[in-house]
Amino acid sequence: MKAWFIPLSMLALSTNLQAAERYDYAKVKQVTPIYETILLSSEPEQVCYTTGRRHDATPTVVGAIIGGAVGHALGHSSSNKKVGMVAGAALGGAIGHDVGRNSYRQVCETRPGTQRRIRELTGYDVTYQYKGDLYHTVTQQHPGKRLKVKINVSPAFY
Numbered sequence: 001m002k003a004w005f006i007p008l009s010m011l012a013l014s015t016n017l018q019a020a021e022r023y024d025y026a027k028v029k030q031v032t033p034i035y036e037t038i039l040l041s042s043e044p045e046q047v048c049y050t051t052g053r054r055h056d057a058t059p060t061v062v063g064a065i066i067g068g069a070v071g072h073a074l075g076h077s078s079s080n081k082k083v084g085m086v087a088g089a090a091l092g093g094a095i096g097h098d099v100g101r102n103s104y105r106q107v108c109e110t111r112p113g114t115q116r117r118i119r120e121l122t123g124y125d126v127t128y129q130y131k132g133d134l135y136h137t138v139t140q141q142h143p144g145k146r147l148k149v150k151i152n153v154s155p156a157f158y
Contacts, residue, residue, distance in 0.1 A: 020153045025146040026130035034138070035119045042113035050106050 124139050128147045137147075 022151045022153075024130070024149055024151050026128040026135070026149045028126060028128050028143050028145055028147050029134065030127040031142060032125040033121055034123045034125055036122045038118050038120055039115060040118060041115045044110050044113050046108055046110050048106055048108040 124142055126137050126139055126143055126147065128135050128137070128143075128149075130149055139147075
């Protein structure tokens, strides 16, 4: 029976030697918000636009003059020269108009996305006082005027 008594008494003694935990409150002295700067970027975008001359009659006029001259040169008699000149001018004008219209072209370019920076609150830098000593920690939420602290008491062996 004595063999059982010694281990039980040692077990009772060892439980008294373990750390005891309790909670208390410390006074918050200073709270500083912690911000992180985040870069937000939008996707690049493709922008297309049309370039060229607008409302320009020059190709039509030049085409009519050249067509009229060619039609006049190809005609054999004076009446044929007049008909050839009118037909050449009409045909040259139509061709010049088409050429002028085709001087427009579509251009597409990729523009970088827009960027902007935002500041995001990520936590709080907290200085608090407990029993006359100052301590420091970082919290996710604002602690208010007091901060719950865990008190850990354990024996000190030398």
